[in-house]
Amino acid sequence: MDHTSQQLQKSMRRLRIPYNDAPDYTRSPLEIAPELHQQMFERFCFLYGEEQAKLFMPELERILKVHYAHKPSELIEEEQDFDPNNRFTEWDLILITYGDLLKGDGQSPLSTLAHFLNHYLGLSINTLHILPFFPYSSDRGFSVIDFDSVDPNLGSWKDIEEMGNYYQLMFDGVFNHVSSKSPLFQRMLNGNPDYKDYFTTYHSPDELTPEERRMIVRPRTSDILTEFQSINGQIWVWTTFSPDQIDLNYKNPKVLLGVIETLLLYIRRGANLVRLDAVTYLWEEPGTPCANLEQTHQVIKLFRDIVKAVAPTVGLITETNVPHEQNISYFGQGDDEAQMVYNFALPPLVLYTFYREDTTTLSNWAKELKYLSKMTTFLNMLDTHDGVGLMGVKSILPQEEINFIIQKAREHGAFVSYKSGEQGEEPYEINTTWYSALNLDNNGEDISFQVKRFVASRSIALVLRGVPGIYFHGLIGTRNDIDAVLRTKSKRDINRRVIDVNRLIEDVQDRKSRLSLILKKLGHLLDLRVRYTAFHPNGEQKILMISPEVFAVLRTSPKQDQSILTLTNVANKICQVEIPLSELEAAETHWYDLVDQRGWTTTNDKMVITLQPYDVKWLIPFVQLERSIES
Numbered sequence: 001m002d003h004t005s006q007q008l009q010k011s012m013r014r015l016r017i018p019y020n021d022a023p024d025y026t027r028s029p030l031e032i033a034p035e036l037h038q039q040m041f042e043r044f045c046f047l048y049g050e051e052q053a054k055l056f057m058p059e060l061e062r063i064l065k066v067h068y069a070h071k072p073s074e075l076i077e078e079e080q081d082f083d084p085n086n087r088f089t090e091w092d093l094i095l096i097t098y099g100d101l102l103k104g105d106g107q108s109p110l111s112t113l114a115h116f117l118n119h120y121l122g123l124s125i126n127t128l129h130i131l132p133f134f135p136y137s138s139d140r141g142f143s144v145i146d147f148d149s150v151d152p153n154l155g156s157w158k159d160i161e162e163m164g165n166y167y168q169l170m171f172d173g174v175f176n177h178v179s180s181k182s183p184l185f186q187r188m189l190n191g192n193p194d195y196k197d198y199f200t201t202y203h204s205p206d207e208l209t210p211e212e213r214r215m216i217v218r219p220r221t222s223d224i225l226t227e228f229q230s231i232n233g234q235i236w237v238w239t240t241f242s243p244d245q246i247d248l249n250y251k252n253p254k255v256l257l258g259v260i261e262t263l264l265l266y267i268r269r270g271a272n273l274v275r276l277d278a279v280t281y282l283w284e285e286p287g288t289p290c291a292n293l294e295q296t297h298q299v300i301k302l303f304r305d306i307v308k309a310v311a312p313t314v315g316l317i318t319e320t321n322v323p324h325e326q327n328i329s330y331f332g333q334g335d336d337e338a339q340m341v342y343n344f345a346l347p348p349l350v351l352y353t354f355y356r357e358d359t360t361t362l363s364n365w366a367k368e369l370k371y372l373s374k375m376t377t378f379l380n381m382l383d384t385h386d387g388v389g390l391m392g393v394k395s396i397l398p399q400e401e402i403n404f405i406i407q408k409a410r411e412h413g414a415f416v417s418y419k420s421g422e423q424g425e426e427p428y429e430i431n432t433t434w435y436s437a438l439n440l441d442n443n444g445e446d447i448s449f450q451v452k453r454f455v456a457s458r459s460i461a462l463v464l465r466g467v468p469g470i471y472f473h474g475l476i477g478t479r480n481d482i483d484a485v486l487r488t489k490s491k492r493d494i495n496r497r498v499i500d501v502n503r504l505i506e507d508v509q510d511r512k513s514r515l516s517l518i519l520k521k522l523g524h525l526l527d528l529r530v531r532y533t534a535f536h537p538n539g540e541q542k543i544l545m546i547s548p549e550v551f552a553v554l555r556t557s558p559k560q561d562q563s564i565l566t567l568t569n570v571a572n573k574i575c576q577v578e579i580p581l582s583e584l585e586a587a588e589t590h591w592y593d594l595v596d597q598r599g600w601t602t603t604n605d606k607m608v609i610t611l612q613p614y615d616v617k618w619l620i621p622f623v624q625l626e627r628s629i630e631s
Contacts, residue, residue: 016270017078018270020071023069024069024070025069029065029069030064030310033309036305036309043299043301044057046294047295063257063261063264067268068310070268071310082312085375086374087375092126093530094127094469094470095129096384096472097113097131100153100154101113105502108156109153110154110160111159114166117166123527124530127170128168128169128170129172129273130163130169133151134147135149135151137180137244138245139241140492142174142245142277144174145181146183148262169271171266171271171274172275172277173274174278175276179244180246181244185198189228197254200238201237202237203233205236207236208286215290218241219241220240220241225237225239247281250299256302267311272313273316279318279319280321282295282299283295283299291322297329303316304337316337317341317379318340320344321391327341327344327345334372340376343379343381344389345365347381347382348388348402348405349393350457351388351409351430354438355404356404357571359549359570360545366464378466380461380466380467380469381468382434383433386492388432390427390428391428405430413432415431415491415494416430432495433473433481433495434454434471435454436480438450447517450514451514452521453613453614455518455525459525462525462529462535463568473495473496476504476518477514477515477518480494484496525618532562534555534557535564542585546579549570549571550567550577551566551567552577553566564619564620565591565619566617567609567611567619570614571614574612576609577611578606578608580605589601590602591607591622594620595617
């Protein structure tokens with residue numbers, strides 16, 4: 001990484017002001033604005049009724065005051081200048097990773113990860129999403145035993161806080177369920193009356209009727225109820241995801257208050273962003289789908305009220321792998337719910353686009369994307385630790401086209417996971433690495449050509465309005481780990497390989513390796529992405545329908561002083577496109593391709609460009625480039 005990139009990377013990272021370890025009650029206590037206080041009270045009334053709201057609101061106020069007393073005066077002063085409309089900028093690039101994805105000698109996994117990122121990766125990434133790093137019993141961290149501590153097999157809170165000195169941090173709020181090994185659940189099994197209603201339990205599985213069961217929407221095919229032996233005999237407990245993941249009962253206000261305390265603990269420990277995992281299924285109400293309920297939205301809105309009151313710079317991100325229309329409902333009105341929503345429709349649409357070598361569907365969908373306010377934006381990722389979800393395109397693509405994606409992915413060595421649906425089991429997600437989903441093994445293609453296709457696909461998430469998120473294996477081009485699936489019998493392990501850090505460093509330093517090629521080409525795009533205000537999440541985007549094979553987006557900065565035309569050839573063939581300057585709302589005749597670093601001149605009021613297979617071009621008017629240099 002050159003000196004200029006290093007300086008830019010430093011400027012992208014906000015100076016972290018840590019919370020005090022102990023509360024300071026000598027300062028003036030928190031004062032909640034009357035309007036915000038009333039709003040939180042009304043949410044409690046909606047969830048629990050006015051009588052319960054009056055009973056529990058004082059406890060919520062106490063929790064918020066304790067949190068506020070931990071804040072140093074420097075942090076309080078800094079927050080006064082915070083602009084919620086500028087919470088996300090073009091500088092934001094999120095790397096998603098497990099805390100123990102890298103294995104080294106003599107260091108904790110978290111320290112190994114931090115050392116590799118800081119000394120060898122050298123990319124313009126300013127935000128690190130460490131997937132659940134708490135003690136757990138299953139599901140690779142998402143079955144949490146203790147929400148308040150770091151898994152000693154990974155490291156310590158000190159390791160996490162050290163990372164916060166270099167990156168913004170995203171923590172997972174796994175608030176839908178707990179591990180069956182957690183103290184909370186064990187206390188309930190042991191008959192502790194204080195925990196009697198912390199979970200949804202039945203004395204017989206027949207208490208949940210067949211009609212009620214059929215209405216429940218969930219991402220698994222296992223039974224919704226799991227049998228346990230308690231001190232008082234057999235019970236059946238609500239388990240949306242697995243027998244080891246016990247859903248919390250949010251009908252009990254004590255559960256909600258406990259989760260709020262955990263949310264605020266994460267913020268004190270350095271969370272700039274909190275990902276609300278599986279939040280779709282937060283509230284159980286037999287006789288309803290038990291997904292996307294209004295009670296769930298009200299809980300998230302209460303979380304938003306809370307961070308507005310005591311941690312206004314913190315962002316909430318909802319992870320809701322559901323059809324697109326339901327997914328974007330978690331933006332609320334644009335200023336009262338999640339600031340960011342996972343763009344779950346994007347990954348399968350990009351796969352479909354490259355499989356069909358046709359951008360028509362992707363372009364038509366992107367043209368209709370709504371951005372509710374300057375406070376909200378999409379997390380544009382292409383793959384996750386789970387794979388490629390399919391629910392996001394359920395209302396966008398016909399089933400035969402979804403089946404086509406599945407068929408092509410299977411040909412590339414992918415697995416498919418299923419969920420319970422109204423018509424029985426239906427495909428829920430494709431389990432694959434992103435590199436293998438795009439590139440066949442042993443088909444004779446040159447590695448550099450495969451890397452070019454891979455980088456072209458990743459560029460889609462970089463140019464669309466929003467914040468790009470990249471899963472670690474999707475960054476380094478890992479191939480499918482079939483052996484791991486055969487060994488563990490878990491399909492998701494295809495994309496969760498633990499890597500020896502020394503071998504990874506060797507690959508980084510080998511200029512001929514696939515990884516080195518990826519980091520050079522993709523790293524170049526990432527570096528450009530954070531340098532130009534045209535990519536600000538609040539900048540405008542115009543989707544141009546210029547060729548079925550070319551995804552074309554015109555991005556414009558919020559101040560309308562910078563425009564970049566992005567072109568991605570999604571086909572394995574040469575394409576020539578003609579773009580009238582009127583389409584670009586520009587009169588400039590001289591443009592510069594930031595990717596290939598060469599100039600372009602228009603003729604006859606149009607731009608004529610030849611794109612080689614999987615070419616990516618980002619063109620900026622030369623006069624604007626000159627202004628950016630001068631400024």
